[in-house]
Amino acid sequence: MKCREFKRNAVSTRAWELAATRDDRLLHHANECAACGTWLERQQNLSATLQTLQSQTATLEAAPHVEQALRVAFRRNQVNGVAAEEQRIAVRALRVSRWFEWGASIAIAAAIVIGVFLGVRLVQRSHYKSEGAQSVTAAAKPESVQQSAKVSEPRQAQQSVTAASHKRRLLPRKTSQVDADENLMEANAGYVPLMLCDALSCSTDSQVVRMEVPSDGPQPQLADVVVGYDGVVRAVRMVN
Amino acid sequence: MLTDCTDEQLLRQALAGEEEAFTLLYRRRQGAVYRFALHMSGSTQIAEEVTQDVFLFLLQRGDGFDSERGSLPAFLVGVAKNYVRRALQRNYPESVLSTPIEQEASALMIQSDPGEGIARRQASTAVWKAVLSLPEHYREVVVLCDLHSMTYAQAAESLGCALGTIRSRLHRAHDMLSKKLQHAADAHGISGVAARCMS
Numbered sequence: 001m002k003c004r005e006f007k008r009n010a011v012s013t014r015a016w017e018l019a020a021t022r023d024d025r026l027l028h029h030a031n032e033c034a035a036c037g038t039w040l041e042r043q044q045n046l047s048a049t050l051q052t053l054q055s056q057t058a059t060l061e062a063a064p065h066v067e068q069a070l071r072v073a074f075r076r077n078q079v080n081g082v083a084a085e086e087q088r089i090a091v092r093a094l095r096v097s098r099w100f101e102w103g104a105s106i107a108i109a110a111a112i113v114i115g116v117f118l119g120v121r122l123v124q125r126s127h128y129k130s131e132g133a134q135s136v137t138a139a140a141k142p143e144s145v146q147q148s149a150k151v152s153e154p155r156q157a158q159q160s161v162t163a164a165s166h167k168r169r170l171l172p173r174k175t176s177q178v179d180a181d182e183n184l185m186e187a188n189a190g191y192v193p194l195m196l197c198d199a200l201s202c203s204t205d206s207q208v209v210r211m212e213v214p215s216d217g218p219q220p221q222l223a224d225v226v227v228g229y230d231g232v233v234r235a236v237r238m239v240n
Numbered sequence: 241m242l243t244d245c246t247d248e249q250l251l252r253q254a255l256a257g258e259e260e261a262f263t264l265l266y267r268r269r270q271g272a273v274y275r276f277a278l279h280m281s282g283s284t285q286i287a288e289e290v291t292q293d294v295f296l297f298l299l300q301r302g303d304g305f306d307s308e309r310g311s312l313p314a315f316l317v318g319v320a321k322n323y324v325r326r327a328l329q330r331n332y333p334e335s336v337l338s339t340p341i342e343q344e345a346s347a348l349m350i351q352s353d354p355g356e357g358i359a360r361r362q363a364s365t366a367v368w369k370a371v372l373s374l375p376e377h378y379r380e381v382v383v384l385c386d387l388h389s390m391t392y393a394q395a396a397e398s399l400g401c402a403l404g405t406i407r408s409r410l411h412r413a414h415d416m417l418s419k420k421l422q423h424a425a426d427a428h429g430i431s432g433v434a435a436r437c438m439s
Contacts, residue, residue, distance in 0.1 A: 011411045042418045046367075049421075050386040053364045057387070062274040062291040067266060070295050074254075074262050077299055 001029040006036050010043065191226060191235040205229040210239065247312035248305075255302050266295055272313060272388065273320050279383040280324045282372045290323040297323075310397045317398040321380060370420040378413035381406055 001009075006029045030037040208224050215221030222239040242250065242264050250268075253261035270291055277290035297319050298305075305315055371382055384395040385406070392406045399406070 011407060042422075043414060046414060046418055046421065047386070049363055049367045050382075052360060053367050054387045054389070056361075056364055057275060057278070059271075060275055060278060061271045062288050066270070066288050066292050067263070069292060070266060070299075071259065071263065073296055074259055074299060078257055078259075 001025050003029075003033055003036055006030070006033070007039075010040065190237040191224070192237065193235045194233060206234060213238075248307045251298070251302050251305065251312060254299070262299070265298075269313060269316055270295070273316050276317055276320050276383060276388065277324050279368075279371070279387050280321070280379060281328060282368065286324065286327045289327060290320055293323045294320045311394075314394060314398040317384070318400060321399065325376065366421060366424055367417070370417050370424070373420065374413055374416060378409055378416060381409045382413045382417070385410055 006026060009023070009026060026040070030040040206226050206228050208226050210222055210224050212220045213223045219240065224237040224239060225233050226235040228234050242253075242261055245253070245261070245264075247265060247269070250261045250265040254265055273294050274287050274291045278284060278287035281287060281290075294316055298316070305312065371379060371387075374382065380399055381395060384390045384398060385392065390398070392403050392410075396403045396406045
């Protein structure tokens with residue numbers, strides 16, 4: 001055995017095993033090599049001393065007050081654990097009620113927003129209605145003045161204009177879709193769109209003017225003319 | 241019977257609120273934890289504090305213990321190691337480990353053999369003092385392998401390092417201890433058993 005092997009074997013052996021080693025190879029090398037022998041002797045002495053220290057302190061234990069303190073801590077921990085569990089449940093319930101609170105608040109807010117929106121729309125609608133009625137009357141007046149020269153029955157024509165004048169956007173929007181379509185068809189019936197004009201659409205601002213057109217017969221020929229917002233005639237309908 | 245339960249079973253019952261299980265587990269394992277802390281710090285005060293802290297830790301975070309990763313004693317020693325380190329860094333300056341240890345060690349050592357003389361006690365005290373003067377990672381392996389009779393594998397498990405690391409650290413620690421003791425013997429001229437131990 002060489003010194004290197006001796007050290008390797010000695011290191012892999014635990015101290016207390018080394019102290020009582022009966023490995024012949026180790027002992028033989030320790031006898032032959034002075035350095036390794038001294039090292040082994042030191043290790044054995046150290047090991048013996050450590051064993052002494054170990055045996056002298058082997059029965060040492062913590063003082064009884066440590067155990068008492070720990071038992072108190074254990075009980076407190078249990079109480080705290082129960083309290084913490086109760087607190088957790090309460091917090092969870094609080095969270096649920098908070099969700100309800102939030103939900104109620106959101107619902108109220110949504111109701112307020114919808115109410116405000118509907119109110120504004122209602123005000124706008126009434127405003128448009130009054131505005132539409134004024135504009136129809138104002139627009140019908142000059143036309144009727146023009147017509148009075150040509151039409152034999154100006155009063156009747158003006159009434160017809162007033163009756164026939166309309167704004168589609170003033171139609172009540174709350175009516176059902178079927179009613180709206182029927183009104184539209186009724187209003188558009190008999191009208192002939194003029195060339196280079198957009199297709200007749202009653203959704204745009206327009207008004208109908210009844211006027212007399214030249215005719216060969218003794219009776220005056222009357223026609224309803226749809227005049228757009230820009231003054232361009234969009235469509236015409238012969239009345240008789 | 242609780243006494244037949246393993247450490248892991250006792251821990252489970254203790255965490256479920258069984259005080260008796262906790263007490264039994266404490267009584268079964270407190271000695272090793274206390275001695276480890278005492279050997280590492282040289283102070284009974286630190287050792288008691290650490291023992292208490294370790295079991296409080298077990299009480300509060302014991303559910304984090306995984307028996308597949310190691311045994312409960314190794315786990316406790318690992319926790320104790322951290323608490324000892326913290327205690328030494330926090331409260332106890334180096335002076336604690338110098339003079340009081342001689343008195344403390346003398347008081348703590350149990351004379352199993354009435355014939356044991358002062359010289360042997362002196363030698364043990366000197367060895368303990370030498371152990372305490374080692375750097376921490378060397379001290380740990382000496383305490384676990386030489387003073388707690390742990391195998392290298394158990395020490396590696398407790399300290400969370402490789403087997404080879406334990407072996408090399410222990411070898412180095414023994415060399416350092418031998419030199420320290422030799423130096424002490426030369427300086428104080430200790431004779432008899434102590435001198436033989438320290439030679």
